[in-house]
Amino acid sequence: MVTVLYMAPGDKPDPWRDAFLAQMPDADFRVWSDDPAKDETGDPADIQYAIVWKPKPGVLKSLPNLKAIFSMGAGVDHLWNDPELPDGVPLVRLVDRCLTQGMSEYVLYWTIHHHRKMGVYAGWTAEHRWKRLRQADAEQRRVGILGLGELGSDAAQKLVPLHYQVAGWARTKKDIPGVESFHGPDQLIPFLNRTEILVCLLPLTPDTQGIINKDTLAALPKGACLINCARGGHVVDDDLIAAIESGHIEAATLDVFHTEPLPDDHPYWSHPKVTVTPHMASLTVPHSSTEWYVKNIQRMEAGEPPLNTVDRGTRY
Numbered sequence: 001m002v003t004v005l006y007m008a009p010g011d012k013p014d015p016w017r018d019a020f021l022a023q024m025p026d027a028d029f030r031v032w033s034d035d036p037a038k039d040e041t042g043d044p045a046d047i048q049y050a051i052v053w054k055p056k057p058g059v060l061k062s063l064p065n066l067k068a069i070f071s072m073g074a075g076v077d078h079l080w081n082d083p084e085l086p087d088g089v090p091l092v093r094l095v096d097r098c099l100t101q102g103m104s105e106y107v108l109y110w111t112i113h114h115h116r117k118m119g120v121y122a123g124w125t126a127e128h129r130w131k132r133l134r135q136a137d138a139e140q141r142r143v144g145i146l147g148l149g150e151l152g153s154d155a156a157q158k159l160v161p162l163h164y165q166v167a168g169w170a171r172t173k174k175d176i177p178g179v180e181s182f183h184g185p186d187q188l189i190p191f192l193n194r195t196e197i198l199v200c201l202l203p204l205t206p207d208t209q210g211i212i213n214k215d216t217l218a219a220l221p222k223g224a225c226l227i228n229c230a231r232g233g234h235v236v237d238d239d240l241i242a243a244i245e246s247g248h249i250e251a252a253t254l255d256v257f258h259t260e261p262l263p264d265d266h267p268y269w270s271h272p273k274v275t276v277t278p279h280m281a282s283l284t285v286p287h288s289s290t291e292w293y294v295k296n297i298q299r300m301e302a303g304e305p306p307l308n309t310v311d312r313g314t315r316y
Ligand code: NAP
Pocket: 073, 074, 075, 076, 099, 103, 146, 147, 148, 149, 150, 151, 152, 169, 170, 171, 172, 173, 184, 201, 202, 203, 204, 205, 207, 208, 229, 230, 231, 255, 256, 279, 280, 281, 282, 283, 316
C-alpha cells in the first residue's frame, strides 16, 4: 500500500480522491489542509508521494520519506515558490492525454480565429454591418509556436494537416514532419520574423520570463497576432498593449496573466483587440491525470525511475 498526500490549497479534493481510489483502491489517500480540523496528513513519516498544486511552502520538506512530488499541472513554476523544496526528491511534471488534447483544441481554435479574422467579424456583427474581407489562404499563413515540448509539438502536428506553414522554437532542434525547427537564442528573431500567428507554449523559467516584450514583438511582421496559453510572466504587458495600440500587433488572445484572476480594472478586459480567457486553455482532468500519477507510482514501486522529471537546473 502506498500513502499519498494531496495538497492543492483552495481546490476541491473529492474528484481527485475518487479518481485515485478508483485506480489504486488499496492506496491511503490523504488530503492536506491548512485547517488543523480538516488536515488528514497524520504522521508526516507515512507520506510517500505528494500530488500538489501551489503547495504551502515548507510542508513538503516536513515529509521525511517522500519519494516523489507530482505537479498537478504541466508547468512547475508554482513549485519554486517553496524555497524549501526538498533536495533529492524527484519533481514530476504532468503529461496527460486530456491536457494535451485540450491545449491543442485551444491553439487550433484561436489560430483559426485569427487566421479568418473572426474578431473583426465579431465587431462588425455587433454593428449590424454586412461586410467581408478577402479570404485568407492557410497555405500562406505562417504559424509559429514558442516551445515544442509535450503541448507545443502536439499543437504543431495538428496544425500541419490544416495546411498552415508551421514552425516552432525550442532550446534544442526538433525533427517533426512538416514543422520548421528553430532553436536557441540565435534563432529566436529569425523565427519571429517569419511568424504571423505566434503561440506561446514555453515553461516559465528565468530564461523565458518576459520573452514577449517590445523587442520580440517588433520582430514579428506587422499585423501579427499573439496567443499566449503558457504563463502571464512570459509577456511584458505594457509592451504588448503598446504594440497593439500602434497597430503593429493586430490582436491577442490571452489565457494567462501576471495576476490571476485578472484584476477587474486591467486594461486587457475591455481592449477591443484582446480576448481574455480565464486560464482554461487546458485544465487538469482528475481521471486522466490520475492515470499518470498511478503509472509513475507503479514504476517507482517497481524500482524504476519516474517519467518526465523536472531538471532543477533549467527549471522545466
Ligand atoms: P515541456 O514539455 O517541458 O516543453 C517545453 C518546451 O519549451 C520545450 O520544447 C523546450 O525546449 C522549450 N523551452 C524551454 N526553455 C526554453 C528556452 N529557454 N528557449 C527555447 N525553448 C525553451 O512543457 P509542456 O508540457 O509542453 O508545457 C508548456 C507550458 O504550458 C507549461 O510549462 C505551462 O506553463 C503551460 N500550460 C498552460 C496551460 C493553460 O491552461 N494555460 C495548461 C498546461 C500547460 P526543448 O524541447 O529543447 O527542451
